[in-house]
Amino acid sequence: MKRTHLPLNGLRVLDAAARHLSFTRAADELAVTPAAVGQQIRALEDLLGVVLFRRTPKGLELTPETEAGLHALRAGFLEFEEAVRAMQAGQSSSALTIAAPRDITAKWLQPRLAAYAASQSDLKFLLVAADEALDFTEANLDLALRLSDTLGDNEGLKLGEATFVTVEAANGGPDQRIAWPGCPNEDEPAIIRVADAGLAIEAAANGFGRAIVPSLLAQADIATGRVRQVGEVIPTTLSYWLIAPLPQWRQKKVKALVEALIA
Incomplete structure (x- = not known):
């Protein structure tokens, strides 16, 4: 019989009934x-074309056909249990691979990972630079952090509101524009162009001018006084998301990490 045709549920019932020699006790075990x-x-019995039990005045008895296959059946179930334990061990491993843009990694992710690692001494992290075309399976990723307007085909959680803020040096700066790929009005003239929003915040802190950046990215620098916010919060469609395909999102270690990051 092909593997795809194996009557696994029936074989599980057979194993329980054979151990108890009682349909009633097998039913109790299997709920x-x-x-x-x-x-x-x-x-x-109909599928296999054999009789599996005989009813006698003393109760159920195994037929020779059942006895012939029972050892291999139980060995098979033990192998299944080992396979499940191995898969669960992989989910509960202490290694987590996370993809994120460099700026949000430095400004937001790493401080939170450090705090989480301090309470989980066996944890190890591998951080990789995010790529829009990054394949979760090929890169063996557990979680990714993206600036996007959508989840795409993944499961995920949005981090805060979809807003940008304008920042400048703590003691003020020139009314000059700092640009980065993806910023509002990216094509307008700028005093300096940098690779990402994190470097734009650094440029603002160093006195180049003003940068419009994601609010989440600027929170820590505003709180510590490295930069100051200028004007009102700017609504946008872009937000930072924690994302993963459903299988990864369901992992216990990923759930625990997400909870720690948003706490």
């Missing part, structure tokens, strides 16, 4: 009714 156990056994 079903005795009638359901009997139905599964009859269906399995």
Whole structure:
């Protein structure tokens, strides 16, 4: 019989009934009714073309056909249990691979990872630079952090509101524009152009002028006084998202990490 045709549920019922020599006790173990156990056994007998149990005045007895296959069946279930344990061990491993843009990694992610690692001494992190075309499976990623207007095909969580702020040096600066790829009015004249919003904040702090950057990215520098906010918050469609495909998003270690990052 092909692997895809194996009656796994029926074989599980057979294993329980053979151990207990009782449909009632097997039903209790499997949290079903005795009638359901009997139905599964009859269906399995019809499929295999053999009799699996005999009813005697003393109760159920195994037939020679059942005894012939029982050892291999139980060995198979033990292998299944080992496979499940191995997969669970992988999910609970202490290694986490995270992809994120360099600026949000430096300004937001690393401080939170350090705080989380301090309470989880066995944790190890691998941080890689985000790439829009990055493949979660190929890169063996657990989680990614992206500046985007959508989740795409992934599961995820938005970090804060979708807003930008204008920042300048703490003691003020010239009314000159600092530009970075993806910033509002990117094509307008600028005193300096830098690679990302994090470097734009640094340029503002160093007195080049004013930079419009994601609010989340600027929070820490505004709070510590390295830069100051100028004007009102600017609504935008872009937000930072923690994202992962559904299988990765369901992992216990990823759930725990996400909870720690947003705490």
